[in-house]
Amino acid sequence: MKTRLIKSLNPALAVLLAATLAACATKKPVAPVQPVVKPAETQAQVQTPAVVDNSNAVNSGSASTNTGIDADKLAGDANAIKPPVADSGKKIAYETSLLQTRTLYFPYDGDNVGDADFRALRAHGAYLAANPSARITLHGFADERGTPEYNVALSERRGLSVRDILESSGARGVQLLVVAHGESEPADEGEDEMAWGKNRRVELDYTSAKP
């Protein structure tokens, strides 16, 4: 088979990235999209898991009177300057372990937060309420299926779901920033359901006063 040569030319020299500009416009409170949390329901949810689910939590056989997270504290005691002090060291261990959850995962095409993630968010909300100087950025992501721009919007919706839960758990709006990334920067570059599941996420990124 005869072959012929066609020249291809080198690409022109790269354009170096210009110095970054200050990005943010002045922040003003943005009205949340339809709320996903019903406050009455969630308080009931919170009480029992604190005792039952976590092996580090209060031992059901113990004499401790703490059978759950103090709901008043959760509602956002603005005067608190420290996280709630527990009678039992085990309760702090429980909250700390919830605060270790920094990535939440989502169903395909959806922005619902699952129960376990919800509990983690309540703990983060309480922490933010107790630490007014804390700031957190919620990075929203989508998996690669579907169009990139719609996925940017979908990933923002996930970030906003998380933000709403944090706000109703005591965080103040000024502490929360949602950044939508769409399908870019996947956690897993694979092309199967497992990988996609890991990419549909919101990452909690404390930018100050990290717990």
Added chain:
Amino acid sequence: MNNGMQTGRRAGACMGALTRMGLSMCLALLIVVPVWAQDLYIEITKSASTAMPLAVVPFGGLVLGDNNNMGAIIAADLERSGVFRLPINDHLPAQPHSQSDFQLPVWKDSGVDYVVVGETVAAGDGKLRVRFEVLNAANGARLMGQMVSVAPASWRDIAHYISDAIYEQLSGIKGAFATRIAYVTQTGTGKNRHYRLNLADADGARPVMLLDSPKPVMSPSWSPDGKKIAYVSFETGRSTIWVQDIASQRREQIASFEGINSAPAWSPDGSQMALVLSRDGNPEIYLMSLADHSLRRLTSHYGIDTEPRFFPDGKSLVMTSDRSGKPQLYKLDIASGTIRRLTFEGDYNARGDVTADGRTLLMVNRQDGKFRIAAQELASGQLRLLTDTAMDESPSVAPNGSMVVFATRSGGQSVLGVAALEGGSRFRLPAREGKVMEPAWSPYLR
């Protein structure tokens, strides 16, 4: 070291089969393998069975650049269009360069309808003179012919000009071979990801880098005069919209509001930019006047409204909205604000792009979980699928409405695909390294 690209073709057996057995489908594989650092290369994956058989004889006279031939560029253009079917070079019965050395008996049974011949010579004024002729293989008559004069550095532009002229003469459609495609490449993984916004000729040649960034770049959009590109950059950590002048590389940030700033789309008269902002709580479509950056909000629904693209008359936009539950395409009349749904097939339709004649709507359509490029005739509502892959996105139609470029996955790679709207012809543009995505076809540039 080889200076240039190799062209190999393995279509000979297939062509023979077509003519002898009348097979309705034929797979032709054209691999253009880059040796120099070209971003994209071409793999034809499917040729039209109804294509017109035509031969392009390598042009006589000067060898251009590094061992290049005008005829080779023209042959590649015409084959990619899907309108023509070309034999491989060693099946050319002769190599004439003009009508005067065309020998009819040699060509009568060649199986081609037309033969393109030509020659490149140096003129006294430092320019090149390129002469080409299209001859009827049955009787040797000249269908068309021209002589063009060009600066030597622009020989590729002249090759594409000639392809346009031949294509127009034989198909009746204006050629789009002298256009360009903007696209984003991504290399590296994890924290080492690197993104570049590039422009290349529609055949992947002569890539030029516009932006080099450690953060994602998306949604390039050409200005109607072809001189600027708008795009979304995450260089500050979140989405912001920029406009960059191609010649000077100067850039300006036009939107950096709270929330999402994305999906820029130029109006046909170049004076406005449709874009998506979520500053008011959820993604809505706005029009920005480019003169003073003033904003006008066009949608107000709690759902997601995004991916605006103007209709060619500039009076309405196609947009993606999930106001009915899942993403579908809608037409928004700018003056009245009326919104009318356009798509009803499949559970997801997004990223609409309208052809220049206003008659066809390209989109990403999902059925059975597969995302494919589809074309809908706006008058009848009839939808047809153009691809048979499953992860297609970002369709962008050529200015002559004949081809659509899109992003897809093939063999585990993220590549660009190009499909003919009339069906029957496709090729791929994989990157030499990394992923390619977010293509945008330029307007006419001459």
